[in-house]
Amino acid sequence: MNSQIQPCIQVQNLTKKFRFWSDRPTSIKTVLVDSLRGKFKFGKKEQFTALEDVSFDIYPGEFVGIMGRNGAGKSTLLKLITGIYTPTSGSIQVNQAIAPLIELGAGFDGDLSGYENIFLNAAILGLGKNATEAALPEILDFSELADKIYMPVKNYSSGMLVRLGFSIAVNLPSPIVLVDEVLAVGDVGFQEKCIKKIRSLHSQGRTLVLITHSPIAVRQVCQRCIVIDHRKKVFDGAVEEGIQVYLKAVQS
Amino acid sequence: MKISDILTRLLGVDMFCLGKKFLVYNLVSRNLKTKYRRSVFGLFWTLLAPIAVTCIYYFVFKVILQIQVPHYSVFILSGVLPWTFFAQTLGEGMESIVGNWGLVSKVPIPIQVFPFVNAITNLSTLCLSIPVLLGAAWISGVPFGGAFLYLPFFIFALFFMTYCLSLSLAILFVYFRDFRHMLTIGLQLLFYGTPVLYDPIMIPQKYKWILDVNPIAYLFTGMHKILARGESPSPHEVLGVAFWSLVLFALSVLFQNKFGNEIVEKI
Numbered sequence: 001m002n003s004q005i006q007p008c009i010q011v012q013n014l015t016k017k018f019r020f021w022s023d024r025p026t027s028i029k030t031v032l033v034d035s036l037r038g039k040f041k042f043g044k045k046e047q048f049t050a051l052e053d054v055s056f057d058i059y060p061g062e063f064v065g066i067m068g069r070n071g072a073g074k075s076t077l078l079k080l081i082t083g084i085y086t087p088t089s090g091s092i093q094v095n096q097a098i099a100p101l102i103e104l105g106a107g108f109d110g111d112l113s114g115y116e117n118i119f120l121n122a123a124i125l126g127l128g129k130n131a132t133e134a135a136l137p138e139i140l141d142f143s144e145l146a147d148k149i150y151m152p153v154k155n156y157s158s159g160m161l162v163r164l165g166f167s168i169a170v171n172l173p174s175p176i177v178l179v180d181e182v183l184a185v186g187d188v189g190f191q192e193k194c195i196k197k198i199r200s201l202h203s204q205g206r207t208l209v210l211i212t213h214s215p216i217a218v219r220q221v222c223q224r225c226i227v228i229d230h231r232k233k234v235f236d237g238a239v240e241e242g243i244q245v246y247l248k249a250v251q252s
Numbered sequence: 253m254k255i256s257d258i259l260t261r262l263l264g265v266d267m268f269c270l271g272k273k274f275l276v277y278n279l280v281s282r283n284l285k286t287k288y289r290r291s292v293f294g295l296f297w298t299l300l301a302p303i304a305v306t307c308i309y310y311f312v313f314k315v316i317l318q319i320q321v322p323h324y325s326v327f328i329l330s331g332v333l334p335w336t337f338f339a340q341t342l343g344e345g346m347e348s349i350v351g352n353w354g355l356v357s358k359v360p361i362p363i364q365v366f367p368f369v370n371a372i373t374n375l376s377t378l379c380l381s382i383p384v385l386l387g388a389a390w391i392s393g394v395p396f397g398g399a400f401l402y403l404p405f406f407i408f409a410l411f412f413m414t415y416c417l418s419l420s421l422a423i424l425f426v427y428f429r430d431f432r433h434m435l436t437i438g439l440q441l442l443f444y445g446t447p448v449l450y451d452p453i454m455i456p457q458k459y460k461w462i463l464d465v466n467p468i469a470y471l472f473t474g475m476h477k478i479l480a481r482g483e484s485p486s487p488h489e490v491l492g493v494a495f496w497s498l499v500l501f502a503l504s505v506l507f508q509n510k511f512g513n514e515i516v517e518k519i
Contacts, residue, residue, distance in 0.1 A: 123278040
């Protein structure tokens with residue numbers, strides 16, 4: 001990797017712990033009743049480590065797959081990168097705008113038409129008016145919805161919904177695209193189109209971070225693979241090797 | 253550096269969602285569209301409810317209890333409309349963060365966006381009802397004059413206080429769900445503790461302190477003066493409104509800074 005280029009995502013010694021209370025009172029009534037009976041407890045404070053000392057850099061233009069079994073800490077990592085969570089210790093620095101595709105069609109409103117939902121969804125993903133309008137023709141074309149775009153989305157089939165969600169997500173101009181397990185949508189024809197679209201992001205110099213369970217998806221689009229297991233980064237490197245490490249971790 | 257950036261840095265939080273204008277615009281227009289698209293009379297209904305309530309109060313207080321307040325129908329309407337805004341915005345705003353949990357936990361959106369959007373949505377309805385209010389004042393023969401210039405200030409203050417309060421409540425509601433029941437009781441108490449239906453001069457001297465401890469009391473006495481009497485509010489009322497606005501603002505900024513970041517990890 002060229003040392004002249006600044007990484008667009010810098011993760012350093014990232015640790016995330018969740019603190020939670022077991023048996024914590026969730027209503028004021030409980031607090032009052034318990035303290036009257038002299039039994040008031042604020043609950044027991046417990047800690048749970050989701051990620052421990054994870055470091056990696058992602059450079060502009062890289063397509064990185066992050067793999068790990070259920071509960072390994074992938075989603076926590078994703079939410080840390082998007083800024084939904086704040087790190088307990090260590091640092092995470094993202095130098096470009098991110099389109100976080102944690103869920104396709106986040107915030108779609110059933111009563112609004114597909115067209116109106118494009119703007120709503122783009123705004124929710126953090127885009128502005130101009131960027132959305134610029135991407136509009138491409139989104140309409142890619143979704144293959146034609147006239148149905150003016151229909152309320154509650155009348156859409158689930159296939160149509162994911163097609164619209166995916167079209168919005170990949171056609172918005174954010175330099176970093178963060179994808180959580182949403183590559184395989186729609187029928188086979190549309191899936192191939194999606195993969196092709198994702199690959200074309202590469203030629204635009206955009207960065208992709210793909211979080212997935214599927215070795216096939218990683219093989220199809222990524223050039224680098226990071227494996228997270230038991231809260232720690234256990235592998236960072238070539239795709240095929242990474243997949244082997246992942247498969248071993250899953251089977252153990 | 254823009255003023256909005258300075259403000260955000262100063263407060264530690266973008267209280268007015270200035271960095272999220274497109275998002276706010278889209279969410280507000282979503283709310284308005286889904287609210288009115290499927291009903292024939294649309295906006296008419298939101299106006300009808302306060303007018304119906306006004307008729308009921310008029311009958312009870314003017315006809316039966318024979319309250320002595322000039323232009324009493326305008327007086328009630330100019331209390332009921334802001335009150336409806338206040339109560340509705342607090343109720344909906346309080347549940348707005350928890351209600352949008354699907355979004356809050358998946359997309360990085362500052363949580364204050366939801367109470368803010370809710371307050372703006374209701375404010376636009378309130379603004380559309382102002383012509384009705386002014387029309388009623390005119391028909392009733394309230395003298396129009398310079399006093400009406402105070403109206404934008406009072407309406408803005410109403411919006412501002414309600415938003416700040418609903419943001420604080422929305423954050424508390426994440427931790428304590430029984431605020432839902434407490435709000436119902438609290439609003440009932442506040443409704444009668446605020447001069448919505450009566451004039452503050454009718455309050456016995458020994459209970460006058462209620463006006464000073466009630467954050468929204470001067471807001472309503474001021475509105476009554478402007479709309480039902482055509483009188484300018486006293487400096488005491490204007491300052492009272494400004495004071496309580498600042499207190500509620502400080503409170504919500506404090507809450508937001510203390511809990512705003514970790515709230516996503518709760519629930």
